[in-house]
Amino acid sequence: MSLMANLYVGQSGLQTSQNALNTTAHNMANIDTEGYTRQQVSQGTRAYQTLEKKYEAVAWKQIGTGVNYNKCKQVRSEFLDTAYRRETGRYAFYDVSSKALEEIEDQLQEMDGSEFAESLNNLWVAVQELGKDPCSAVTQSALITRANEFLTRAKSVYDGLVDYQENLNSTVETMVKDINHYGDRIRQLNELIVDIESGHQEKANDLRDERNMMLDKLGEYGKIDYQEDIFGNVTVLFEGSTFVTTDHVNHIALDTTLESCVGYATPYWDYAAKREYNANGEEVITSISGGLLYDLTQPISTTTNTDIGKLKAVLLARGDHNATYHDITEDTDYYNENISQSVMMNIQAEFDQMIHNVMTAINDIMESAESNPALQTGEDLSTYTMFVCANESDMLIYDIGEDHPAGSVQTGFTIANSQINPILLQDPSTFTFRTIDGTEDNATVTKLKNAFTSEEYTLNPNVTSRNSFTTYYNSLVSQVANSGDVYKSICAAQEQTVTAVSEGREQIVGVSSDEELEYMIMFQNAYNASSRYINVVSQMLEHLVTTLGS
Incomplete structure (x- = not known):
């Protein structure tokens, strides 16, 4: 994979982490809102780039292309709702x-x-x-x-x-x-x-x-x-x-x-x-x-x-x-x-x-x-x-x-x-x-x-x-x-x-400030890591262009 392509990998991390942070902030803002259901970001991997296929090997030689933001889903239990x-x-x-x-x-x-x-x-x-x-x-x-x-x-x-x-x-x-x-x-x-x-x-x-x-x-x-x-x-x-x-x-x-x-x-x-x-x-x-x-x-x-x-x-x-x-x-x-x-x-x-x-x-x-x-x-x-x-x-x-x-x-x-x-x-x-x-x-x-x-x-x-x-x-x-x-x-x-069912449902749909703060720190660190990754790739590109130019 080229260095330029690696910038897209970092960009996907930034975008997904930002979306996750926005969702976490939305949860925190609605912690006391009646009827609000905790939301959760679903993430997945983008399509891998396959370099070589050897069927005798344990796995093919592949390179990841970044993280994908799938959807923002509600966390509910249909059984408890019913x-x-x-x-x-x-x-x-x-x-x-x-x-x-x-x-x-x-x-x-x-x-x-x-x-x-x-x-x-x-x-x-x-x-x-x-x-x-x-x-x-x-x-x-x-x-x-x-x-x-x-x-x-x-x-x-x-x-x-x-x-x-x-x-x-x-x-x-x-x-x-x-x-x-x-x-x-x-x-x-x-x-x-x-x-x-x-x-x-x-x-x-x-x-x-x-x-x-x-x-x-x-x-x-x-x-x-x-x-x-x-x-x-x-x-x-x-x-x-x-x-x-x-x-x-x-x-x-x-x-x-x-x-x-x-x-x-x-x-x-x-x-x-x-x-x-x-x-x-x-x-x-x-x-x-x-x-x-x-x-x-x-x-x-x-x-x-x-x-x-x-x-x-x-x-x-x-x-x-x-x-x-x-x-x-x-x-x-x-x-x-x-x-x-x-x-x-x-x-x-x-x-x-x-x-x-x-x-x-x-x-x-x-x-x-x-x-x-x-x-x-x-x-x-x-x-x-x-x-x-x-x-x-x-x-x-x-x-x-x-x-x-x-x-x-x-x-x-x-x-x-x-x-x-x-x-x-x-x-x-x-x-x-x-x-x-x-x-x-x-x-x-x-x-x-x-x-x-x-x-x-x-x-x-x-x-x-x-x-x-x-x-x-x-x-x-x-x-x-x-x-x-x-x-x-x-x-x-x-x-x-009713109280028992409600409490059980609330444990799933309710927003926990402590849990959301943990998620916020995690997504913030992921955002920082993606940002650092882009900086490293940028420095490598700058070094490569400077070296070739001289």
């Missing part, structure tokens, strides 16, 4: 569920500084006091007052649960907007990355960092699968359906009319909705059943990865309607598929069932009592029951879905449609608890006491233990507390898993 995005989604799922149960505990145990259990206990005490002197206007008034307090606080608790349900519903819209935004941004980054890398001269590493960060955030909202093609495009599946393609994003839309009974938002794939033209020639959506984002009747299981994503957790916690005791039926399959997995609807149904049972039992006893004033006036016996419907039309509760097993129409008191009988509220002594012959109606009072202590009621079809009115609420609160502890334990364990 694990991190899956586990963060699972952690988000249980975190949302745990917080929902915490909110329910607050609603059940505290109302304006006073526990609901106190109003239930006060009603029981009023029944006991009535037994001491049934015909006393004082005890009769106390009973009506406590019953009114009981129903008022029950409505407050139920309204609080509904309010939180509506808050969860409002977050669904925000989450769907975020998911669509991440999808749009990933598609935009795909285009930018392909444009830059199509020349095969450089890697769009900073754009890839942003795209990876979008995938990390998207993984919190639901189960994602993704794949990068040879051109640098990343295609994404969200919950098993195509989300981001090479040139398009399938947006998620929200329905509040077709599949929802009370205006709660139902996410669906916009492209899969059924559309028809109306009389005005306008295209309208007629059904979204073929494009629903989730099948919320599926059992929640880590094995089948159905417990991933905070959007699904919010939808499950919220449910699709305001549940009542009608949802707790003898059809266990209906309850398990549609109610039990929603913490809000489950508690609403169980709580409403308790209030319904109390009101129904008291009304039945008063309606059949010998002291019912209607026996003397000839009025309907239900005229003087303690609880009445606030709106007669509300007594007909229609189905919430085709699969509801209880028939087309259901009747009965719920928290929302009940109130204290205005007749008794105006004059509590109207129901005198005195029979036609003038004696105290102790039998009716005894029945009221027995109604509170009789253990006839279960929380739901999956529970076998029976409760009385006085123990039902405590069992309900205990169930919420136990479920909350379970979710908190799962959430804590999942948080540790």
